[in-house]
Amino acid sequence: MNKELMALLQAMPDGIQDASLNGFSLLLLRQPWGELVLSRQGAQVLHFRPAGRQPLLWLSDCVQPAPAPIRGGIPLCWPWFAAHPQDPSRPFHGLARTALWDIEVKSCDSRGASLVLQPEATLGTGLVPSVTVEVIDQALQVSIATLNATDAPILLSQALHSYLAVSDVNQVVLDGLDGCEYRDKLQDGALCRQQGPLLIRQATDRIYRHDTVTRVQDTGAQRCLGIGKFGSGSTVVWNPGAAAESIADVGMAQQPAFVCVEAANTFVDPVQLLPGQQYRMGTLISILE
Numbered sequence: 001m002n003k004e005l006m007a008l009l010q011a012m013p014d015g016i017q018d019a020s021l022n023g024f025s026l027l028l029l030r031q032p033w034g035e036l037v038l039s040r041q042g043a044q045v046l047h048f049r050p051a052g053r054q055p056l057l058w059l060s061d062c063v064q065p066a067p068a069p070i071r072g073g074i075p076l077c078w079p080w081f082a083a084h085p086q087d088p089s090r091p092f093h094g095l096a097r098t099a100l101w102d103i104e105v106k107s108c109d110s111r112g113a114s115l116v117l118q119p120e121a122t123l124g125t126g127l128v129p130s131v132t133v134e135v136i137d138q139a140l141q142v143s144i145a146t147l148n149a150t151d152a153p154i155l156l157s158q159a160l161h162s163y164l165a166v167s168d169v170n171q172v173v174l175d176g177l178d179g180c181e182y183r184d185k186l187q188d189g190a191l192c193r194q195q196g197p198l199l200i201r202q203a204t205d206r207i208y209r210h211d212t213v214t215r216v217q218d219t220g221a222q223r224c225l226g227i228g229k230f231g232s233g234s235t236v237v238w239n240p241g242a243a244a245e246s247i248a249d250v251g252m253a254q255q256p257a258f259v260c261v262e263a264a265n266t267f268v269d270p271v272q273l274l275p276g277q278q279y280r281m282g283t284l285i286s287i288l289e
């Protein structure tokens with residue numbers, strides 16, 4: 001967990017405040033319901049901690065300087081997930097995570113908050129995104145609505161790339177995927193089927209055909225996280241395993257501290273957006289027990 005950000009939060013009184021971390025402009029909320037931190041780059045939730053609980057999201061301790069994508073929290077992959085389908089020279093995971101977004105606090109009271117984020121400038125795709133971040137009863141909901149403002153159909157893929165904080169990825173058990181088909185990116189996209197719970201004991205990079213809740217049972221932390229979603233027919237599960245060694249903002253020391261469970265629309269379930277049509281996808285992250 002990022003120590004610099006924890007220090008910023010500890011030093012701040014209850015309220016809403018701007019801050020900066022490694023060149024990234026942040027909005028910090030410290031409230032009776034807990035803490036929430038958003039980055040203006042990427043429309044990215046970096047931190048969420050319900051009052052009296054441990055953080056639900058992991059954020060790298062060695063975030064790379066802006067404008068690199070920020071490793072941790074909930075990066076937004078949009079308007080394409082992974083490599084661009086026609087042009088692999090375009091940025092991996094799309095344009096959103098390196099763009100700057102305006103944040104509007106719609107409401108914030110003793111029980112929760114609601115914020116809306118829109119890009120500062122058009123992203124040049126003809127698609128108009130709007131991200132909503134809500135804290136409701138100790139849970140975090142993030143959604144993205146996409147409007148096709150052109151007069152031609154556009155194919156959209158996307159992900160809310162949630163980095164969930166865990167005590168040790170080698171000990172957690174993921175439930176809710178049993179029986180689902182998946183593509184294994186580490187076996188050339190082989191089509192497989194999940195049998196029983198998923199254990200992460202090595203590098204894992206899978207796209208599940210799945211549209212319900214995933215549960216991350218973490219006995220070390222004595223909690224179970226629920227990752228619910230809507231508008232999403234793919235669930236991506238990722239942890240780099242030993243490959244973390246060569247990822248500057250992860251490394252082997254931090255690799256056990258997270259697992260990504262991403263609500264997504266991938267090549268498995270891309271969204272065909274007709275002219276004037278809007279589509280919303282979201283994820284709800286909460287402590288189940």
Ligand SMILES: O=P(O)(O)OC[C@H]1O[C@@H](O)[C@H](O)[C@@H](O)[C@@H]1O
Pocket residue numbers: 069082092093161185205206236238262
């Ligand atoms: O390092 P990045 O660009 O943030 O991507 C991290 C991972 O994101 C996952 O969603 C992909 O399935 C992986 O293939 C990828 O390695």
